[in-house]
Amino acid sequence: MPDTTPATLRLATRHDFARPLVLILGDQLSHDLASLKQAPADSVIAFCEVEEEGRYVPHHPHKIAMMLAAMRHHAQELRECGWQVHESRLEDPDNLQRLTGEAERLAALYQCDGVLVTRPGEWRLLDDFLARREAGSVRWEVLEDTRFFTTPAAFAGWAEGRKQLRMEYFYREQRRDTDLLMEGSEPAGGKFNHDHDNREPIPDDFHAPPPPVHAHHADATTREVLTLVAARFGEQASDEERHFGSLENFNWAVTRAQARSDLAHFLDHCLADFGRYQDAIEDSDPFLFHSRLSAALNIGLLSPQEVCSAVDTAWRRGEVPINSAEGFIRQILGWREYVRGIYWTRMPGYKRENRLEAxxxxxxxxxxxxxxxxxxxxxxxxxxxxxxxxxxxxxxxxxxxxxxxxxxxxxxxxxxxxxxxxxxxxxxxxxxxxxxxxxxxxxxxxxxxxxxxxxxxxxxxxxxxxxxxxxxxxxxxxxxxxxxxxxxxxxxxxxxxxxxxxxxxxxxxxxxxxxxxxxxxxxxxxxxxxxxxxxxxxxxxxxxxxxxxxxxxxxxxxxx
The missing domain is CATH 1.10.579.10 (DNA Cyclobutane Dipyrimidine Photolyase, subunit A, domain 3)
Incomplete structure (x- = not known):
């Protein structure tokens, strides 16, 4: 097994395959994915729905349904763009139900000279892919994920020599590097952090906007997935196979168009009040003024750059106050990038930390x-x-x-x-x-x-x-x-x-x-x-x- 500690791990930025099988994971549903952008025209694009990924923890049926529906919609988009696409469906009888095994089976089936994949979102998968790269019967190459503001290597460079890795200092550098909410060399509003203005409880007479509603009932692909997930993981599954959660209120974006509609809804109806009420809790409303965009961001239907740019633009037009714009951008440009850096520079040992001996x-x-x-x-x-x-x-x-x-x-x-x-x-x-x-x-x-x-x-x-x-x-x-x-x-x-x-x-x-x-x-x-x-x-x-x-x-x- 190769040394994959953060100090030595460097993923490829290029590959030398002539005709790879490009494995696209459920959180990589973006046309800007590194492996897709580098794929030769005759590559085979593979989407593998496998039981193993649905059950290594008992994922909520909403999560499984959102990801499967989004994968199937994205696969169709790529077909329409001219790619040769193979979908291993969860219900297919020849599906091996293991991600690496299924990818290698398809590479052999299509006579590809290797499997090309972009860095996954979990160490366990990256570790598995790198192990296959060294010992598998099929060549593997793992490319760095370029869809974020930063890379793990860049974060490691920032963290080197620091006794404390405080997000606030990282965030300030990100603001300067991206020019988001900056007025020349100074932060908008005279300070980088407006959190002091974002701690108001919900007033008695508040009215939160309703969340966006997706017309999933009109979409055959999503309906098919909801039926499948209900039978295998949801209310219709056996006691042993049923996961925590109900599909009854499923209302998540599963296409880029739906995700962009959610972003527009947030900008128009929620962002202005998001800041001051972002820490509040309301007995009757689970959503309040929160965006509900994190899932679409995390699976690739939206990019962090376009979301932050849209919020920055709304502020510059005078449509939202600075504390709301800054509070939201800090969650993405600051926290989201920061925790990703912590994860990739501290794993795998980070997962075993228990300093309070709980x-x-x-x-x-x-x-x-x-x-x-x-x-x-x-x-x-x-x-x-x-x-x-x-x-x-x-x-x-x-x-x-x-x-x-x-x-x-x-x-x-x-x-x-x-x-x-x-x-x-x-x-x-x-x-x-x-x-x-x-x-x-x-x-x-x-x-x-x-x-x-x-x-x-x-x-x-x-x-x-x-x-x-x-x-x-x-x-x-x-x-x-x-x-x-x-x-x-x-x-x-x-x-x-x-x-x-x-x-x-x-x-x-x-x-x-x-x-x-x-x-x-x-x-x-x-x-x-x-x-x-x-x-x-x-x-x-x-x-x-x-x-x-x-x-x-x-x-x-x-x-x-």
């Missing part, structure tokens, strides 16, 4: 949504129904809960990878392991993103309808977040108390009366004991097999 299994109510905590259950219900929850629900509700309870990083990372439609590992893993769980020892975040029930009460209207009160810290109706927060603070006192950004918190903890501290710790201990008891969480229907949680996501397993 050891608790994922609670079963992450699948059933019956914890009794309204904020948590609403986030899980949105995830089940839409394969979606916006970033604050992920970070400060489900993620905050997992952090405070000490859930194992691999368990939560695999859950996020499974249940969200936009979850590709390169973007999901650093966000979950680094930002949500602080498991990388502060590489990404200068302090843990943890909070008590007061934060959720301030940024949402969940608490008014919850059986627990954020104003109570002990007793049967006290919000569990309150005691869990202080339990976390005490549990990790040795590791975190020397962090300057945690000094005020630990000062408050030290000044608290002994009996109050003890009551908080006992309250949290009792909650965690109930959490660990299988008899006290999870519904009977769930234990009978409905939306069964895979054992790999709920029980001890070796980190991969």
């Amino acid at each position: 050891s608790r299994n994922l609670p079963e109510f992450f699948w059933t949504g019956d914890s009794g905590m309204r904020c948590l259950d609403q986030a899980i219900a949105s995830t089940r129904e839409h394969a979606y929850a916006h970033h604050i629900r992920r970070l400060m509700v489900t993620g905050n809960f997992a952090l405070l309870c000490g859930v194992k990083p691999e368990a939560l990372c695999d859950w996020y990878l499974a249940v969200y439609v936009d979850a590709c590992e390169w973007v999901e893993l650093p966000n979950t392991l680094g930002m949500v769980l602080h498991a990388d020892g502060g590489l990404m975040g200068s302090k843990p993103y943890c909070a008590s029930g007061k934060y959720i009460d301030r940024m949402s209207n969940h608490c008014a309808r919850c059986q627990y009160s954020p104003k109570k810290v002990t007793g049967p109706h006290a919000c569990p977040f309150n005691s869990l927060y202080w339990h976390f603070i005490e549990r990790h006192r040795e590791a975190l108390s020397r962090n300057p950004r945690m000094s005020l918190v630990y000062g408050s903890w030290r000044r608290m009366k002994d009996d109050k501290r003890e009551a908080l710790l006992q309250q949290a201990d009792a909650f965690l004991a109930r959490l660990d008891s299988a008899a006290d969480y999870g519904s009977d229907a769930h234990r009978a097999g409905y939306y069964a949680a895979p054992s790999s996501l709920t029980t001890d397993k070796e980190s991969s």
